[in-house]
Amino acid sequence: MPPPPGQIILINGASSAGKTTLCRALRDALPDTLAGPFLHFSLDFFMFDADVLPRTPQGRIREWSRIRPQVFGGFYRCLPALLGAGNNLVVDLILENSAQWDQLRELLAPYDVTLVGLHCPVEELERREAARGDRRPGDARRDAQTVHTFVPYDLELDCRDPVLHNVERVVSGWTARAVSGGRGKETE
Known part of the structure; x- marks a missing residue:
């Protein structure tokens, strides 16, 4: 029997807002579901934490302006694949424009998204x-x-609040959504 689809919590914010720190803390604090524990996933894994993208001798990503849309599109497409395989995800990302949000919303429509x-x-x-x-x-x-400016949030946090306070707010909000049946599909 295949595992149930995973659930996803998307943390959107500006560069240096503390998304990765929050996601790592959430990964460790969120309770397991039928699909198992939450995994932390980030575009930073491709850009900063791994030797995935081609680099110049100075360390810059080679041909970034040309490959950027493909890398972002591939990252977005990874999310439903991971969810469909039964993984729960906490994802940090920077949604730069409404077109990116529209693409992601369409890809994640079948899943429970916070x-x-x-x-x-x-x-x-x-x-x-x-x-x-x-x-x-x-x-x-x-x-x-x-x-x-274009994302309809379930929850909004302030980076100046202690990380544990924000973790508690997300866990509480996510748990309340799970009890009430969650949103499931985005309709807007």
Whole structure:
């Protein structure tokens, strides 16, 4: 008998908002479902954490502007494959425009999706971006101007709140949705 489809919690926010930290904490805090535990999945795995993308000698992604749409599209298509195989996912991502959201919404329509917006003031994003040193200056500011303008969230969080507080809010909101039957398919 095949496993039940997984559930997915999407954490959307600007670069350096703390999405990865939140997702890792959620992965460890969320209760197992019939499909099993939650896995953390991120586009950062392709871009920063693995030797997946071709790099120049200076460490930049080779031909990024050309391959970027394909990489994003492939990442989005990975999600329903993982869910359909019975994996629960906590995913951090940066939805840059409504076309990306439309594509993702269509791909995830058959699944139970919880959408979480992680908000962070621009000044804090820029401070974090500079402290990290592995992000292009200005990306966080650019993201902050758009990422929250077209996504209908189930829950919105503030990055300045303690991570454990935000984890508790997501777990509580996700649990309440599971008890009430969740949303299932996006209809808008």
